[in-house]
């Protein structure tokens with residue numbers, strides 16, 4: 249067998265490293281040659297400019313561009329080879345096609361490595377079709393796809409390696425549960441500053457999602473810690489590889505909940521050798537679509553208001569606008585205004601008169617054009633007709649006047665008045681309430697939707713794939729807006745159990761109603777937390793489908809104390825314990841920002857390295873972080889402390905969501921503290 253023993257594998261690794269280093273030296277040589285060539289061309293151009301004709305100058309400039317481009321791609325290759333020198337590969341399968349006797353070893357890494365001198369493909373990219381078998385099969389029969397069908401064969405060996413800084417730390421021979429052993433090691437490690445790639449341990453059900461090429465809209469419903477975000481980013485890397493001729497990183501947009509989350513995940517794609525992708529948030533989209541004309545409450549503020557005060561009417565308005573039925577009402581209203589709000593009149597401009605009937609006929613004829621755009625078209629038709637009749641051109645000023653007259657035939661054209669009118673038409677004027685600081689957040693997207701449908705979207709988008717994370721926090725109207733703005737392929741992921749606003753959360757079934765052809769895939773295995781933490785969180789918000797990974801750790805601890813001072817003392821003690829441990833990150837996760845601010849103020853004098861994360865923050869930091877459940881969504885910490893879990897602080901549906909999110913952020917250790925009676929939400933056997 250090729251490289252049968254571990255000793256042979258270690259020798260082979262050295263050989264591969266040698267080839268990689270040799271290639272790196274060659275690339276370095278090429279790069280300096282190219283930069284010298286560019287320099288020479290430039291000097292030549294400079295010195296001979298006056299004697300050269302136009303064609304000659306163009307030709308030299310083209311050579312400069314060409315050489316510079318070749319130099320850049322050499323630089324790109326250099327980056328990849330450097331990464332491979334650190335970790336050349338992480339897996340191997342030996343595969344024999346059906347009619348072959350001898351299996352053929354396939355080493356799998358983050359990138360491929362083709363040795364141009366020996367003409368051998370020494371390392372295969374994890375995204376190559378053949379590498380897919382590493383994730384999908386154990387020993388025995390296996391299949392992979394090729395452009396004209398499938399190749400069947402047999403896997404006779406499967407190995408995993410952990411190589412770091414060019415040194416093999418361990419190598420594991422495949423038996424049925426080997427995959428689990430390596431996975432367990434990865435999951436037990438302490439957290440990193442940024443989300444990391446998981447190429448070496450992608451699980452079969454995750455691989456199916458990463459490599460899915462059929463679904464136009466793919467919805468991933470996954471339990472907390474099931475790898476949704478990781479998988480979605482690996483999927484993007486896969487799509488960029490698979491469709492490199494038609495899609496590049498600037499054709500992909502991710503909608504993420506906040507800047508901290510964006511920063512936290514920003515490293516995954518570059519680690520996988522791809523460029524960063526564009527990122528935006530729902531509020532930015534709304535601001536752009538509304539041309540920055542309207543002030544509005546942010547989603548964060550809406551959730552804060554909900555957490556702070558009980559205002560049944562406010563909750564009811566949110567609930568009402570978060571249903572699929574509400575989206576249908578908006579659609580019906582648009583139909584209603586199209587049919588009833590245009591009252592054609594005779595057009596009388598300085599030199600001409602056109603009867604109302606013609607304006608009416610033209611308005612109906614343009615039925616495929618958004619209402620607001622039709623005014624211009626109708627005016628143009630009217631002017632065109634007059635020009636034919638009068639055999640003369642109509643001056644611009646009269647065209648403008650015609651347009652104004654046509655526009656006036658529509659009962660309401662101001663967006664905000666139209667939006668208000670919608671509630672009058674519904675006979676629910678109580679559902680629209682203006683607040684001091686601008687629109688309520690629940691009104692923002694219905695208004696954006698109305699605007700897009702009334703006026704048409706701002707501009708055609710270059711986005712070819714849209715990624716929506718934390719899907720549970722967006723309403724059907726928000727999805728309808730996304731579908732109008734980005735009529736491209738989509739991957740939408742989230743968890744209905746982790747909504748920060750249960751009054752306006754969406755389940756995958758709700759989202760499927762907006763995208764009827766969407767394919768839903770589920771991830772039920774939870775990887776982030778120890779079995780003990782996952783079981784604890786399950787008691788707060790049970791989910792029968794959740795399948796926890798069996799990795800054991802300390803039982804979560806709830807500590808009740810007599811005074812607020814004692815609670816702070818307990819938290820301080822836990823911080824010291826953490827500082828003496830090997831763990832890297834500690835999240836102190838509060839219910840709302842005031843509580844986070846207050847704990848921060850009180851802890852600061854004793855611990856100068858605590859960092860407050862709020863909605864203004866733009867970057868994630870490792871270490872001791874004090875934040876809210878809302879901000880912590882999507883993030884993870886080695887240790888988590890949830891303070892103030894008393895009856896008064898955690899008692900309703902919103903609180904339950906916050907508590908669940910907070911607890912599921914913990915990877916290895918979870919502590920909860922309270923002063924006063926323990927919250928009912930935590931009264932389950934064992935507490």
Ligand SMILES: Nc1ncnc2c1ncn2[C@@H]1O[C@H](COP(=O)(O)OP(=O)(O)OP(=O)(O)O)[C@@H](O)[C@H]1O
Nearest residue numbers: 446449450451472473474475476477478775776882
């Ligand atoms: N196949 C895997 N191999 C190694 N680690 C994994 C794997 N799948 C998930 N993980 C780890 O599990 C943790 C959770 O992953 P991720 O944050 O992507 O999950 P999520 O479903 O988006 O979580 P949540 O919804 O709770 O925020 C991360 O530490 C990730 O590295």
